[in-house]
Amino acid sequence: MSIGNGPTNRAVLYVSAIIVLLFVAFGMFLPNQMSEVVNSVFAFLTTNFGWLYLLAVAIFIVVAFGIAFSRYGNIKLGKEDDKPEFTNFQWFAMLFGGGMGIGLVFWSIAEPIMHYLSPPFGKGGTPEAMHTAMRIVFFHWGIHAWVIFAIGGLALAYFQFRKGLPFLISSAFYPLIGDRIYGPIGKAIDILSVFATVFGVATSLGLGSSQIATGLEYIWGIKATPVTISIIIAVITVIFTLATVSGLHKAMQAAANIKVWLSVAFMVFIFLFGGTVFILNTFTDTLGAYFQNFIGQTLWMGNRDWVNGWTVFYWAWWIAWAPFVGQFVARVSKGRTIREFILAVTLLPVGFSFIWLSIYGGAAFNLDKLSHGAIQAAVNADYTTALFATLKQMPVYSLTAPLAILLIVASFIGAANSATFVLAMLTSGGDMNPSEKLRGFWGIAQGVFTIMLILVGGTAALKALQTASIAAAFPFMLIMLVMCYSIYKALREDSAAI
Structure with a gap:
C-alpha cells in the first residue's frame, strides 16, 4: 500500500496509529485508571481555563464574520476560473451531513428536558425553565458551533485551493512558519488532528450505537448488552467503510441526501402531530431570545459549575471535531468565495438546526404535558430513549420507531464517511483523493477500536476516551487562535497583490 508521498507523511500515519493503540490498550486494560486521569485533566482545564474557551469562541465569531463582510470576502477559494464542484443542494446536504447531524438526533429531546429539570438559574420544571432550556439548546447548537468549523474549513480551503499547499491543518500556518x-x-x-478525529468518531460510534441498542430494547425488548452494541457497530462500520471506499461523489453524497430527506420527513411528521401551534410559538420565542441574549450568553459565567459541565464541554467538543468537520466542509467547497463559504457554513446548517430543535424540543414539551410527564420520566431513567418515548406519544409508532433507528444509522454513516475520508487525507500528506486501502484501513480501525473498548470496558471506557479527546481540544484551541492571525495575514497579502 502506498501511503502519502514520503517518510514524513508515513510518520503521521505511524505515530497516530501508535497513539491510538496506546489509548485503546489503556482503556481496555486499565479503564478505571484511565478514567481518573482524563477526568482530572479535563477538570483542571475547565476549572482554570473555562473562561478561555468562551473567549476563544467569541474571537472566532468576530474573525469569521469580520472576514466575510470585509473586502477579503470576495476572494475565491480556488483559482479565479474555478467553478463549484457541487450544486447548491448537494453542497448544503454535505455541509450538514458532515457535521453534527447525529448529535441533533441524539440530543434534540434529551438536552432541553435535562435543562428544563435542572436549569442554570431559576427553578426547574416551570414555564420559565422551559423557555430557558430551549434558548440554551439553540446556543449550544447554533452559530458558535458552526463558526468553529468555518474557521478550520476556511484555512484549509484557502491554503489548498488558492495557494496550492497540502490539504492539511498544518498548511494554515505557512504564513507564520514557512516551510517548517x-x-x-x-x-x-497533523497528528493532534488525527487524534481528535479518531476518538471523536469512536466515542460517537459507541454512544450512538448505544442509543440504537436502547431503542431496539425500548421498541422490541431486545436487550441492550455490550455484545448487541458491538454487533450494531460492526454492521455500521461495514456500511460506512464500503461507502467511503466507493468514493466521495457516490456514496457520501447519496448518504447525505438520504439523511436529509429522511430528516425532513420526520420534521414534517412531528410538526404535524406534536402540536403545531405550540412548536411555532416555541420557535418564535426561542429565536428572539437567542438573538437578544447572543452577546451576553457568549461570555456568561454566572454559574461556573454549570457552564463548565455544559457550555465549555460543548465548545471543547466542537473544537475537537474541528479538524475533521473543517477539512470536510473545505473539501466540498472549492470554487466558492470566502463570503459565500463563511455565510453558508455558519448560517444554513444553523437555520436547519433551529427548525429541527424547535420541532423536536417543542413537541417533547407539549407531549410531555399531555402525557403527564412520560417523557420526563423516560429521560430521567435513560436519556438515550428520549426520542422513542416522544414518538410513542404520536400516531403510527410501529412505523416511526424503526424509521427513527434508520435515521440514526443514516446520520452515523454520513458523519463516519466524512471522518474516515478526512483521516485518510491527514495520513497521506493531504492527498485529496487518498487510496481506497487507506480509507478502508481507517474505516475498519475505527470500528474495531470501538468494539474492543465496548466489550472490555463498556461505555465507561468510551466516555473516558471522549473526555480525553475533548481535553486534547485545549491545545488545538490555541492552534486555532493562531490560525486566525495566520489567515488574516495571508488574506491581507493576497488582497494587496490583487
Missing part, C-alpha cells in the same frame, strides 16, 4: 510546516511542528499539528 513540513517538519516536526507541522507533523505534530
Whole structure:
C-alpha cells in the first residue's frame, strides 16, 4: 500500500496509529485508571481555563464574520476560473451531513428536558425553565458551533485551493512558519488532528450505537448488552467503510441526501402531530431570545459549575471535531468565495438546526404535558430513549420507531464517511483523493477500536476516551487562535497583490 508521498507523511500515519493503540490498550486494560486521569485533566482545564474557551469562541465569531463582510470576502477559494464542484443542494446536504447531524438526533429531546429539570438559574420544571432550556439548546447548537468549523474549513480551503499547499491543518500556518510546516511542528499539528478525529468518531460510534441498542430494547425488548452494541457497530462500520471506499461523489453524497430527506420527513411528521401551534410559538420565542441574549450568553459565567459541565464541554467538543468537520466542509467547497463559504457554513446548517430543535424540543414539551410527564420520566431513567418515548406519544409508532433507528444509522454513516475520508487525507500528506486501502484501513480501525473498548470496558471506557479527546481540544484551541492571525495575514497579502 502506498501511503502519502514520503517518510514524513508515513510518520503521521505511524505515530497516530501508535497513539491510538496506546489509548485503546489503556482503556481496555486499565479503564478505571484511565478514567481518573482524563477526568482530572479535563477538570483542571475547565476549572482554570473555562473562561478561555468562551473567549476563544467569541474571537472566532468576530474573525469569521469580520472576514466575510470585509473586502477579503470576495476572494475565491480556488483559482479565479474555478467553478463549484457541487450544486447548491448537494453542497448544503454535505455541509450538514458532515457535521453534527447525529448529535441533533441524539440530543434534540434529551438536552432541553435535562435543562428544563435542572436549569442554570431559576427553578426547574416551570414555564420559565422551559423557555430557558430551549434558548440554551439553540446556543449550544447554533452559530458558535458552526463558526468553529468555518474557521478550520476556511484555512484549509484557502491554503489548498488558492495557494496550492497540502490539504492539511498544518498548511494554515505557512504564513507564520514557512516551510517548517513540513517538519516536526507541522507533523505534530497533523497528528493532534488525527487524534481528535479518531476518538471523536469512536466515542460517537459507541454512544450512538448505544442509543440504537436502547431503542431496539425500548421498541422490541431486545436487550441492550455490550455484545448487541458491538454487533450494531460492526454492521455500521461495514456500511460506512464500503461507502467511503466507493468514493466521495457516490456514496457520501447519496448518504447525505438520504439523511436529509429522511430528516425532513420526520420534521414534517412531528410538526404535524406534536402540536403545531405550540412548536411555532416555541420557535418564535426561542429565536428572539437567542438573538437578544447572543452577546451576553457568549461570555456568561454566572454559574461556573454549570457552564463548565455544559457550555465549555460543548465548545471543547466542537473544537475537537474541528479538524475533521473543517477539512470536510473545505473539501466540498472549492470554487466558492470566502463570503459565500463563511455565510453558508455558519448560517444554513444553523437555520436547519433551529427548525429541527424547535420541532423536536417543542413537541417533547407539549407531549410531555399531555402525557403527564412520560417523557420526563423516560429521560430521567435513560436519556438515550428520549426520542422513542416522544414518538410513542404520536400516531403510527410501529412505523416511526424503526424509521427513527434508520435515521440514526443514516446520520452515523454520513458523519463516519466524512471522518474516515478526512483521516485518510491527514495520513497521506493531504492527498485529496487518498487510496481506497487507506480509507478502508481507517474505516475498519475505527470500528474495531470501538468494539474492543465496548466489550472490555463498556461505555465507561468510551466516555473516558471522549473526555480525553475533548481535553486534547485545549491545545488545538490555541492552534486555532493562531490560525486566525495566520489567515488574516495571508488574506491581507493576497488582497494587496490583487
